[in-house]
Amino acid sequence: MKKPDGCHDNMSAHLSELHLQLQDWLSGYVDGELDAQQTLMFEAHLAGCGECRAEIARQQTLSRRLQQLSVNRMSPGLHQRLDKMLDEAPDSAVQNAAARPWLRRLAWARHLRRPAALGGFIGAAGWAVALLLMVVQLLPPNMTSGQIPMMSDVLQEYQNLSRTELARKETPPASTELPARLAGCKLVARWQTRVGGEPAEAFALQRGNHLIIEYRITENVFYRNPDVRQAITDYGDFRIREQQLEVLALPLKGAGLLVVGPAGAMPHRREFIL
Incomplete structure (x- = not known):
């Protein structure tokens, strides 16, 4: 039975995304720095990707030439x-x-x-x-959160927010539009707050046993710090880690997004649908 075109498109999208993610492993594979599981996954990808095989060959050739330099x-x-x-x-x-x-x-x-x-x-x-x-x-x-007021504000609110206080927050309708959608999450609360001295909106998400809070903040506050501006320009995001918590900053159209959660459970930025 012929698969619907939609299935083929989804598969192509997944393969393309996997190809992009594995680019960070190219140098590690050439240098033998990947662990056994990563090596197995990468070699499975290499079997069907001529572009990556060609890049591996190029890097191996360069490595050999460098080793021959006197x-x-x-x-x-x-x-x-x-x-x-x-x-x-x-x-x-x-x-x-x-x-x-x-x-x-x-x-x-x-x-x-x-x-x-x-x-x-x-x-x-x-x-x-x-x-x-x-x-x-x-x-x-x-950098520490104390040097970036918006980071300090969201970290302090996350740390001070008890389960009891969270239960008293507004229960949002299922149709609530989030700043960034995230698979496997349930929206449990929404409230108005202030970040960097300006109005902001907070969205509490339950993901498994972890609490993740998204903050939609003003563009003025988001780009106020020069280190944040430079990181967004160079890498597309900015993050800090403090006291077992992590804050991820992502740009939105006309606004900014701060995501706070446990350091070991923070989603990768590719998981957010902006």
């Missing part, structure tokens, strides 16, 4: 300085920026700490100094 090693003094700078990188910044492009570059710099790798990549002292400067520039500021 260069001098970094001096012991510069080696120690690089070690110290990498060791002093703020842990919270690394946790808060998972999957960012700069983090992939920082991981590459950490790899260079191995003596064999240093011999293959670091040449004259000028290159070593350039690498030190690169590491400094790649380290992000150690």
